[in-house]
Amino acid sequence: MSKKQQNLRIIPLGGLAEVGRNMMLIEYQRKILIIDMGFRLPEEDMPGIDYIIPNISYLKGREKNILGIVFTHGHYDHIGAVPYLIEKIGNPPLFTSKLSRGIILKRQGDFPYQPKLAISEVKDGSKINLGPFEIEFFRINHNIPDNLGLFIKTPIGNILHTSDFKFDQNPINDLPTNFERLKEIGRREILILMSDSTGAEEVGHSLSEKEIFKNLEEIFKRAPGRIIAATFASLINRIQQIIILSEKYQRKVAIEGYSMKTNAEIAKVLGYLESKKGTLIKTKEIGNYHDSKITILCTGAQGEGQAVLMRIANREHPFIRLKKGDTAIFSSSVIPGNERTVQIMKDEILRQKAQVFHYKMMDIHAGGHGQVEELKEMIKIMKPRFFLPIHGQYSMLVRHGGIAKSLGIPEKNVVIAENGQIINLNQKRIFIEEKSIPSYYVMVDGLGIGDVGEVVLRDRQMLARDGMFVIVAVVDRQTGKVKGSPDIISRGFVYLRESKELLAQTRKKVIEIVDRTAGSGGAINWSYIKDEIRNKIGGFFFTKTKRRPMILPVIIEV
Numbered sequence: 331m332s333k334k335q336q337n338l339r340i341i342p343l344g345g346l347a348e349v350g351r352n353m354m355l356i357e358y359q360r361k362i363l364i365i366d367m368g369f370r371l372p373e374e375d376m377p378g379i380d381y382i383i384p385n386i387s388y389l390k391g392r393e394k395n396i397l398g399i400v401f402t403h404g405h406y407d408h409i410g411a412v413p414y415l416i417e418k419i420g421n422p423p424l425f426t427s428k429l430s431r432g433i434i435l436k437r438q439g440d441f442p443y444q445p446k447l448a449i450s451e452v453k454d455g456s457k458i459n460l461g462p463f464e465i466e467f468f469r470i471n472h473n474i475p476d477n478l479g480l481f482i483k484t485p486i487g488n489i490l491h492t493s494d495f496k497f498d499q500n501p502i503n504d505l506p507t508n509f510e511r512l513k514e515i516g517r518r519e520i521l522i523l524m525s526d527s528t529g530a531e532e533v534g535h536s537l538s539e540k541e542i543f544k545n546l547e548e549i550f551k552r553a554p555g556r557i558i559a560a561t562f563a564s565l566i567n568r569i570q571q572i573i574i575l576s577e578k579y580q581r582k583v584a585i586e587g588y589s590m591k592t593n594a595e596i597a598k599v600l601g602y603l604e605s606k607k608g609t610l611i612k613t614k615e616i617g618n619y620h621d622s623k624i625t626i627l628c629t630g631a632q633g634e635g636q637a638v639l640m641r642i643a644n645r646e647h648p649f650i651r652l653k654k655g656d657t658a659i660f661s662s663s664v665i666p667g668n669e670r671t672v673q674i675m676k677d678e679i680l681r682q683k684a685q686v687f688h689y690k691m692m693d694i695h696a697g698g699h700g701q702v703e704e705l706k707e708m709i710k711i712m713k714p715r716f717f718l719p720i721h722g723q724y725s726m727l728v729r730h731g732g733i734a735k736s737l738g739i740p741e742k743n744v745v746i747a748e749n750g751q752i753i754n755l756n757q758k759r760i761f762i763e764e765k766s767i768p769s770y771y772v773m774v775d776g777l778g779i780g781d782v783g784e785v786v787l788r789d790r791q792m793l794a795r796d797g798m799f800v801i802v803a804v805v806d807r808q809t810g811k812v813k814g815s816p817d818i819i820s821r822g823f824v825y826l827r828e829s830k831e832l833l834a835q836t837r838k839k840v841i842e843i844v845d846r847t848a849g850s851g852g853a854i855n856w857s858y859i860k861d862e863i864r865n866k867i868g869g870f871f872f873t874k875t876k877r878r879p880m881i882l883p884v885i886i887e888v
């Protein structure tokens with residue numbers, strides 16, 4: 331053997347704890363294939379953050395080795411980061427199904443300075459060759475149409491990536507799971523199975539889309555007035571079910587929220603969403619119909635500040651005000667940490683006399699993912715040598731790993747990895763490299779990408795919690811003494827008029843600190859003085875008020 335055998339490397343990336351859901355890298359002899367490029371919504375304690383996108387610093391300097399990106403499906407947690415990252419990695423070729431392609435292209439169009447995407451359409455059975463990888467796509471059910479699993483042939487062995495999936499024999503507007511095709515793939519010697527773990531902590535079998543439809547119908551049957559159904563903009567199946575039910579109960583449907591409206595339009599144009607002529611109306615027209623003939627479909631089931639349901643609940647929506655007789659349907663939160671916001675919104679809706687149905691299946695991750703029985707079935711069909719649970723929080727991965735072991739996969743062949751870890755494998759063994767790649771999350775706010783670091787976030791948290799306190803001191807450069815009395819501006823910390831005593835003490839302390847640290851004569855270290863003010867006044871405030879406002883010392887030299 332002249333050439334040293336190189337292992338295959340698999341690297342999950344993405345925001346926060348969900349392993350590999352947003353992005354994964356497959357690397358062989360430095361050639362890199364990327365699977366998905368999505369984002370995650372922020373948690374409650376990240377003020378002003380819009381999205382969390384995968385950290386791609388590993389790809390810096392490796393752009394020419396990137397062969398392309400394959401997308402499994404059109405959910406934003408799998409495609410949403412494209413406009414933020416694609417240019418940075420050299421705009422490589424993209425491959426995905428018709429609907430996912432439509433959604434990706436539409437989103438890219440919202441970012442006018444972004445490059446044109448080279449995005450090819452693939453479907454069930456398509457094969458593409460990218461360097462050492464041959465990728466074959468196969469159809470698999472989820473809660474969005476046109477979802478594709480991946481069979482990847484590599485020089486080391488075959489990889490199977492399930493995408494997000496469930497087995498559904500009664501889907502809506504989609505074909506049932508093709509078990510014959512899956513079994514045929516399972517006979518090709520799968521070296522490693524990477525399988526969706528979202529449902530690993532739920533026993534039994536996921537609900538079929540038809541059952542979810544029946545549950546929703548119960549709500550439609552009893553709703554006396556308008557129905558306001560909040561779900562995710564890319565949860566096309568739920569949007570379809572609401573439209574079908576509205577038609578069945580002679581309701582018109584107004585779709586509110588830019589992203590949901592555009593996704594629905596794309597899905598309709600491409601034939602993945604059906605509605606009768608006249609069903610969809612503009613929100614402005616809802617007043618032309620009786621309340622019992624109206625459905626409003628909107629975003630914001632998670633309590634996102636800018637989303638439609640939140641604006642309706644806060645009476646900030648231009649046309650829609652809640653009233654008695656209204657029925658709001660929304661999901662439980664997908665993101666642990668957003669429960670409080672959702673609870674506040676729910677209370678606000680109830681205060682306005684509407685009724686609320688908290689229906690878990692409106693959640694993007696509920697209902698769309700195989701549960702224990704399906705996960706077992708997948709492992710039995712694919713009979714992999716190695717098993718890597720992906721797409722889930724750590725506890726779900728551990729549970730999924732346990733399922734694999736219970737089916738006879740040896741413990742040493744099951745790997746529970748975290749984002750940024752490098753999984754190495756060859757025909758004989760699988761292991762995690764000691765060194766990880768950077769995977770701390772990158773935040774996007776309205777203004778930019780990644781320039782919101784953890785420091786900025788901490789500042790925002792501090793401002794939101796304890797307010798800010800600006801101290802302006804005029805200091806004589808010659809003497810190093812404060813001239814006059816320092817000015818104080820306080821926001822969100824204490825009410826100035828009621829805190830005269832505290833402020834007087836603060837002024838006195840500032841003068842003392844400057845006098846002591848500036849000394850007399852010679853160069854004055856202004857940044858040291860500012861640090862001293864920040865630390866000493868910070869400690870003083872904490873002993874007096876038990877709060878830590880952000881302190882901004884401003885020193886004007888004269």
Ligand SMILES: [Zn+2]
Nearest residue numbers: 403405472494
């Ligand atoms: Zn999904």
